[in-house]
Amino acid sequence: MKAVITVIGRDTVGILAKVSSACAEKGANIIDVTQSVMRDMFTMIMLVDIDGLTSDFSDLSSSLEALGEEIGMKVHVMHEDIFNSMHRI
Amino acid sequence: MINTKDILETINMIDNENLDIRTITMGISLLSCADSDAKRAAEKVYDKITRSAEGLVAAGERIERTYGIPIINKRISVTPVSMLAAASGGDPTVYARTMDRAAKELGVNFIGGYSALVHKGFSAGDRELIASIPEALSETEFVCSSVNIGSTKSGINMDAVALMGEAVVRTARLTADRSCIGAAKLVVFMNAPEDNPFMAGAFHGPGEPDLVLNVGVSGPGVVRAAVAKHPDADLSVIADVIKKTAFKITRMGQLVGTVASDMLGVPFGIVDLSLAPTPAVGDSVAHILEEMGLETCGVPGTTAALALLNDAVKKGGVMASSHVGGLSGAFIPVSEDAGMIDAARDGTLTVEKLEAMTAVCSVGLDMIIIPGDTTAETVSAIIADEAAIGMVNSKTTAVRVIPAIGKNVGDELEFGGLLGSGPVMKLNDAKSSARFVRRGGRIPAPLQSLKN
Incomplete structure (x- = not known):
């Protein structure tokens, strides 16, 4: 199973590093990352494998959302199925 | 990987356009x-x-x-x-x-x-x-x-x-x-549906299985935002835009219903494809109609715009779900819809116009606050009119009016929460319907052919 992590906000140093280490800590394996910066606005989308999570999904999302608040970014963690079902026939 | 644009679109719908699952x-x-x-x-x-x-x-x-x-x-x-x-x-x-x-x-x-x-x-x-x-x-x-x-x-x-x-x-x-x-x-x-997940009218019909899980989706804000991206498009394009949006919203309902029914070990019943507004800004069915080009909900053209909306929501949603049921359409509850509240306050939206709108949308006269001294016979007569519209058009209609005890036209009633608030609306009841209502008996079922 995979989840999509999105991070949106003002660009600062070390966002990718902080989010990646939080993922590693919870056992989420990063498969793909795409990011862009437009006029200081940072958008990163990360696809992670969640089969090897050390705790449950809810714990991963709360810790990443808390990290987001700490660094002033909006973080969403969502199961990939929601995007697959909404955007694919 | 999933398309970046699609991911950001979903997140925008949830964060900024009030996309949600209204009810399981x-x-x-x-x-x-x-x-x-x-x-x-x-x-x-x-x-x-x-x-x-x-x-x-x-x-x-x-x-x-x-x-x-x-x-x-x-x-x-x-x-x-x-x-x-x-x-x-x-x-x-x-x-x-x-x-x-x-x-x-x-x-x-x-x-x-x-x-x-x-x-x-x-x-x-x-x-x-x-x-x-x-x-x-x-x-x-x-x-x-x-x-x-x-x-x-x-x-x-x-x-x-x-x-x-x-x-x-x-x-x-x-x-x-x-x-x-x-x-x-x-x-x-x-014509009450037996599998409606929306309140206050939900009940579990006698033809239903022992246990079942039904899902009601929402998303007027998402539809309005989609229509807003096409300010000059003709109505064929607008209908297509609404269909596509309704498809996405319904797919989410289908996913949630399937997952929830697996988790609970209860069979999945239906997705109700309704556009259910809330009093929150940006979550209004009236604002969709206004986005289509009506200055205020309630002006001439409102019934036509609502008919288009209601039909497009169903067409988009039907393909997205394995079973569709319940009320499925656009709701027009006055006190629960910021745009309807404003239109009712300034007098553009009247009870008579709402009655016409119910002939083409999913439910009926919903969450309408009426004067506190309205007689029971007048309420019965309103119910009879609304029922007649549903009976003849083979559709569900309903009446949920709230007599505001001690209040009159010009006053407001506040429920709070999703039920919202609204002005007391004027009824055309200076003359009485009482003798008609007191007759009782049954109005016979209408002919289903020779339709004109």
């Missing part, structure tokens, strides 16, 4: 709880509801966390209680109190099914249940009530219409100290 509603059959002893029946009802829906709220919360999609309400609908009252006799309010206790224990938002189906006539328990509705709704917090007074195949039971006018007024009076809130939890139906 578990339908529970109480037929196995019928007993000649009301007290014993009530115990069985409590046990069955609390046992069957034990994991409902937790499952809903887990889905919210996993998919990042808010699920606003977790609800329960049960078999029309008049059927239990038929077996036990006695005062049916014991069942209302039991339902309320079970809802509180489970932490659900509402429990519906304090209901009777009397479209052709009254059987044992029906009259008692209707007579007890005002007390039941004034003594409970979570219970919702509905009564089906007619159908296209059986006509309109005008004796029941007369009783329901009285029930609406008395319910408002008994809850006058709480903004007449009881009347907001009472729906009078024509």
Whole structure:
């Protein structure tokens, strides 16, 4: 199973590093990352494998959302199925 | 990897356009709880509801966390209680109190099914249940009530219409100290669907399985935002845009329903494709109509715009879901829709225009606040008119009006929460309908051919 992590906000140093280490800590394996910066606005989308999570999904999302608040970014963690079902026939 | 644009679109819909799952509603059959002893029946009802829906709220919360999609309400609908009252006799309010206790224990938002189906006539328990509705709704917090007074195949039971006018007024009076809130939890139906997940009209029809899970989606804000991206497009394009948006919204409902039914081990029933507004800014059906080009909801053209919207929502949603049911269409509850509230306040939206709108949208005269001195006969006559529209057009219609006791046109009534607030609207009732209503009897079922 995979989840999509999105991070949106003002660009600062070390966002990718902080989010990646939080993922590693919870056992989420990063498969793909795409990011862009437009006029200081940072958008990163990360696809992670969640089969090897050390705790449950809810714990991963709360810790990443808390990290987001700490660094002033909006973080969403969502199961990939929601995007697959909404955007694919 | 999934398309970046699609991911950001979904997140934008949830964060900025109020996309949500409005409700997951578990339908529970109480037929196995019928007993000649009301007290014993009530115990069985409590046990069955609390046992069957034990994991409902937790499952809903887990889905919210996993998919990042808010699920606003977790609800329960049960078999029309008049059927239990038929077996036990006695005062049916014991069942209302039991339902309320079970809802509180489970932490659900509402429990519906304090209901009777009397479209052709009254059987044992029906009259008692209707007579007890005002007390039941004034003594409970979570219970919702509905009564089906007619159908296209059986006509309109005008004796029941007369009783329901009285029930609406008395319910408002008994809850006058709480903004007449009881009347907001009472729906009078024509052609009531048996699998509707939306309150206040949800009940678990006798043709349904023992347990079932139904999902109601929402998303007027998303549709409005999609229409706003095409300010100069013609209406064919607008209909397509709405269809595509409705498809996406419904797919989400289908996903949530499937996952929830797996988690709970309860069969998945239907997705109700409704655009259900909330009083929040940006979550209004009226604003979609205004985005289409009407200055204010209620001006000439409103009925046509609503017909387009309602049809496009269904066309888009049907393909996205394996089973569609319930009410499925655009809701137009005045006090729950910021745009409708504004239009009613400035007088552009009238009760008569709303009545016309109900001929082309999913439900009926919904959450309309009327003067507190409105007579029961006038409420009955409003119910009869609305029922006639549903009967002739083979569609569901309903009336949920709230007589604002002690208030008149120009005043406002505030319910709070999803029920919202709104102005008292003027009725055309200077002259009386009483003699027509008092005749009683049945309006025969209409001809289904020679349609003109």
